[in-house]
Amino acid sequence: MNGPRLLRSLDLTTVVVALLLAAIGVLAIASATMDQEGRENLWWWQVIWLALALLACLVVVTVDYHGWAAFALVLHGLALVLLIVVLLAGREVGGNRSWLAVGSVSVQPSELAKWTTCLALATYLARRVRAGIGLREAVEMGLIAGLPVGLVAMQPDMGTALTFVPIYLAALFLGGVRWKLLVAVLILGVLLAPIGWAHLKDYQKERILTVLDPERDPAGVGYQVRQSKIAVGSGRIAGKGFGNGTQSRLNFLPAHDTDFILAVIAEEFGFVGALAVLGLFYVLLFRCILAARSAQDRLGTYISLLVLCWLGGQIAVNVGMVLGYLPTIGVPLPLLSRGGSALLATMCGVGLIVNVRSRRFVN
Numbered sequence: 001m002n003g004p005r006l007l008r009s010l011d012l013t014t015v016v017v018a019l020l021l022a023a024i025g026v027l028a029i030a031s032a033t034m035d036q037e038g039r040e041n042l043w044w045w046q047v048i049w050l051a052l053a054l055l056a057c058l059v060v061v062t063v064d065y066h067g068w069a070a071f072a073l074v075l076h077g078l079a080l081v082l083l084i085v086v087l088l089a090g091r092e093v094g095g096n097r098s099w100l101a102v103g104s105v106s107v108q109p110s111e112l113a114k115w116t117t118c119l120a121l122a123t124y125l126a127r128r129v130r131a132g133i134g135l136r137e138a139v140e141m142g143l144i145a146g147l148p149v150g151l152v153a154m155q156p157d158m159g160t161a162l163t164f165v166p167i168y169l170a171a172l173f174l175g176g177v178r179w180k181l182l183v184a185v186l187i188l189g190v191l192l193a194p195i196g197w198a199h200l201k202d203y204q205k206e207r208i209l210t211v212l213d214p215e216r217d218p219a220g221v222g223y224q225v226r227q228s229k230i231a232v233g234s235g236r237i238a239g240k241g242f243g244n245g246t247q248s249r250l251n252f253l254p255a256h257d258t259d260f261i262l263a264v265i266a267e268e269f270g271f272v273g274a275l276a277v278l279g280l281f282y283v284l285l286f287r288c289i290l291a292a293r294s295a296q297d298r299l300g301t302y303i304s305l306l307v308l309c310w311l312g313g314q315i316a317v318n319v320g321m322v323l324g325y326l327p328t329i330g331v332p333l334p335l336l337s338r339g340g341s342a343l344l345a346t347m348c349g350v351g352l353i354v355n356v357r358s359r360r361f362v363n
Helices: 003-008 012-033 042-062 065-070 072-089 109-128 135-153 158-162 165-175 179-199 202-212 223-234 261-294 298-323 340-358
Strands: 091-093 096-102 105-107
Touching (some): 012 042, 065 109, 072 135, 105 340, 109 165, 109 298, 109 340, 135 165, 135 179, 298 340
16 A cells, blocks of 8 residues: 555544543653652653654554564564563563663563564464364464463563463454363363462462452552552542542552552542543544454454454453452553553554554555
8 A cells, every 4th residue: 555545544543542541641640750759750751652652653554564464473583582581681670570671761572572472363363274273273372472471470470471361362262263172271271270379479369369358458468459449439520630649649559650540540530530541442442343344354353353352451450450350460551551661562552453444445
């Protein structure tokens, strides 16, 4: 598709919705950190990352998604190499060795791996799967998704590792997994659950148990969720107003500019503000569905739906964390939480959606 034709068919709605969400995130970060010494300029760094992310998004849109698919395994391999480098020479933050320091800037390769996993699995499905998924295909796809999961789990960042699971499960369903294989996988999962529980660290077990019993440890593991609920509840209908959120401004709420940014929005802009944010996310995810329905081939459909499951799964987990319905596992809210790597990867995901949607007409 030539340049002028691409511009005429460009899916601006998806880009605008993504930018609106990112702008709301910048405002929430600014409000939450404006009075904290040494953190007053974090919002400005987020703006810089947003500019870079928008540029990356435009690059992704400019190159036909078939071109990205042609190098999907190469890009995925590069992401895996970076994950290995992180294990060997990464910077530790919050107990996880998840970051690579590039000068004064730190990047998180696991975020890039989400994007490449979607692209690699979509390419695999489009090229190889025709008559459903058997054991061989499930294993091959499991390697594509499982290698980054294993490397990320070794950091150890179990929260990020779990965000790959919806992508893999969605790929299985899209490929037409045989029901016998699916039942076998589910049974195997149930049988291995006790082993998995035994290998969890004590604080991870406590986070899960706290969801079942919110009053189990209100001053310890349950403190963060408790403060989040207070922030969300105190916002009521219209909120306390920009910059007036006491839970975040007074530092009662941990991770208020990252994983619990939605609690800041709910406290300052109330139920109306939180509902508006969730409404924008709904529009963004619906645009993924539109891109999948109007795609000119199976590859475009698979890309759109896997990005949908990536973003939708992460949104659902983060909202569940903030409301105390799911364990606190350190999953950021796409486009809103502070973090340059996550913002960059998410905008690249948005770029794939715009790419597919904008090329819905045969070249």
